[in-house]
Amino acid sequence: MLRGTLLYLSDQPKLKTILGGPIARPIVQRFVAGESLQDAIESGKQINANGMQIALDLLGESVHNAQDANAAAVQYIALLHAMDRAGLEAYASLKLTQMGLDIDPALCLRNVERIVAQAAEFGFFVRVDMEGSSHTQATLDLFKTLFSRHRNVGIVIQSYLYRSEGDIRELNVLGAQVRLCKGAYNEPATVAYPQKADTDHNYIRLMRLLLTEGNYPAIATHDEQIVKETTRFAAQQGIGHDQFEFQMLYGIRRDLQEQLIRNGYRMRVYMPYGSEWYPYLMRRMAERPANMMFILGGMLKERRR
Ligand SMILES: Cc1cc2nc3c(=O)[nH]c(=O)nc-3n(C[C@H](O)[C@H](O)[C@H](O)COP(=O)(O)OP(=O)(O)OC[C@H]3O[C@@H](n4cnc5c(N)ncnc54)[C@H](O)[C@@H]3O)c2cc1C
Numbered sequence: 001m002l003r004g005t006l007l008y009l010s011d012q013p014k015l016k017t018i019l020g021g022p023i024a025r026p027i028v029q030r031f032v033a034g035e036s037l038q039d040a041i042e043s044g045k046q047i048n049a050n051g052m053q054i055a056l057d058l059l060g061e062s063v064h065n066a067q068d069a070n071a072a073a074v075q076y077i078a079l080l081h082a083m084d085r086a087g088l089e090a091y092a093s094l095k096l097t098q099m100g101l102d103i104d105p106a107l108c109l110r111n112v113e114r115i116v117a118q119a120a121e122f123g124f125f126v127r128v129d130m131e132g133s134s135h136t137q138a139t140l141d142l143f144k145t146l147f148s149r150h151r152n153v154g155i156v157i158q159s160y161l162y163r164s165e166g167d168i169r170e171l172n173v174l175g176a177q178v179r180l181c182k183g184a185y186n187e188p189a190t191v192a193y194p195q196k197a198d199t200d201h202n203y204i205r206l207m208r209l210l211l212t213e214g215n216y217p218a219i220a221t222h223d224e225q226i227v228k229e230t231t232r233f234a235a236q237q238g239i240g241h242d243q244f245e246f247q248m249l250y251g252i253r254r255d256l257q258e259q260l261i262r263n264g265y266r267m268r269v270y271m272p273y274g275s276e277w278y279p280y281l282m283r284r285m286a287e288r289p290a291n292m293m294f295i296l297g298g299m300l301k302e303r304r305r
Contacts, residue, residue: 003286007186010282024281027291030251031284032059033273037079040273041086043250052257052267054090055127055247056083059274060098066107069100073111077118084122091125093270096139109142116150125177127218130156132185133192140167147176154218158183159203160192168206172213179218179247180206184283204229211239218268220247224256231265241265249284 033043044054058079063069076092083090092115099111112128119126128143130136143155154177157164161183171178182199183192193199200223207230210217219230227246234244245266248257260267272280285291 002289004186006282006286006289010279010286028277028281031249031272031281032277033250033271035273035275037075037082037273040079040271041082041088043273044083044088044090044271045086047269047271048089050258051261052269053245054088055093055268055270056088056090057093057095057129057270057272058098059272059276059280061095061131061276061279062097062102063100064102066100066103069098069103069107069111072098073114076115080115080118080122080124083124091127092119093127093129095129095131096142097131097135101135101138101142105138105142109145112142112146113149116146116153120150120152125152125154127154127156127179130158130181130183133161133187136161136163143176144174147174154179156181156220157206158192159206160187160199162191162193164202164206165209168209168214172209172215175215177215177217178210179220180210181220182223184287200226208233211244212237217244218247219244220270222248222253222256227256227260231263252284 033040040056044056047054056079058072058075060072063072076094079092083092094112094115096108096112099115100108112126116126128139128146130139140155143153146153147155155171156179157167157171159180159182161167168178168180180203182203193202203221203223203226207217207219207226210219211230211234219227221227230244230246233239234241241264245268246257246260247268247270250269250271257267257269
């Protein structure tokens with residue numbers, strides 16, 4: 001119930017003005033690597049120094065005019081140049097609605113293709129994030145077009161969707177690189193498992209499918225049981241540590257991130273930056289409503305002053 005409310009609020013950007021400012025700052029700083037490109041590059045260097053790779057995400061989504069979509073693409077190109085100059089072990093992650101998917105898929109494809117082509121020149125990879133289920137088919141369609149022209153691009157699949165096994169089988173046949181996550185949006189029971197236990201169970205089935213038949217999958221979760229099952233299954237199948245990677249979000253389960261690195265696994269930290277942090281932050285709240293206590297605690301302190 002609280003999860004649903006928080007996910008509903010993530011679509012109400014006006015609330016950012018209430019939640020923004022000094023009250024939310026500590027929690028924004030925990031989950032977001034900074035508002036500027038320079039902040040992100042500096043944080044990225046520290047994470048690389050700890051033996052982890054990075055997926056850099058310029059925050060922004062649901063763009064409704066072509067000018068903003070084109071501007072976001074230009075900012076991604078600037079990000080790629082900065083990653084190259086800094087010598088980061090990194091790739092870029094982006095959302096298609098930020099690139100204009102809701103305005104015109106052809107405009108979106110042009111924007112993403114510019115980014116993917118520039119990334120290829122630097123030897124970088126680009127991951128297309130997955131958004132809510134109303135965008136799943138359009139995201140997969142656009143991804144397949146991109147993948148038929150560029151190999152340095154991958155996609156994300158969510159284990160809460162009933163359709164995901166079919167999508168993974170198709171992507172495995174194509175040889176596409178998939179990041180598997182549970183899914184972060186508010187979805188109806190017509191398309192997604194309403195019970196978390198079913199999403200978790202499906203995650204394990206899909207993880208096995210990706211490890212045995214996929215191309216360098218990314219196992220993106222902070223769920224310790226799933227991480228354990230992944231390492232157990234990989235060992236049992238003789239799948240090497242270099243044939244897949246774990247991914248976790250910036251600021252979440254740093255202990256587990258470090259432990260996996262110590263045990264010789266690959267770990268990539270998804271690092272968002274930029275000023276459009278509101279919907280991203282609300283999804284992180286919905287995953288763990290206890291995070292809300294940071295904000296409420298901050299609000300109480302402000303009132304007492
Ligand atoms: C690298 C990466 C990329 C992602 N990309 C996408 C994407 O493209 N599309 C999409 O829909 N979703 C994406 N997600 C989000 C994902 O779908 C889940 O919503 C999120 O990862 C929480 O699920 P979990 O697997 O960690 O498991 P959960 O069962 O939710 O959590 C397991 C444990 O992790 C810790 N934890 C999880 N979330 C939080 C949090 N917010 N704050 C503090 N602790 C937490 C807690 O200890 C919790 O008990 C991504 C996640 C990762 C790690």
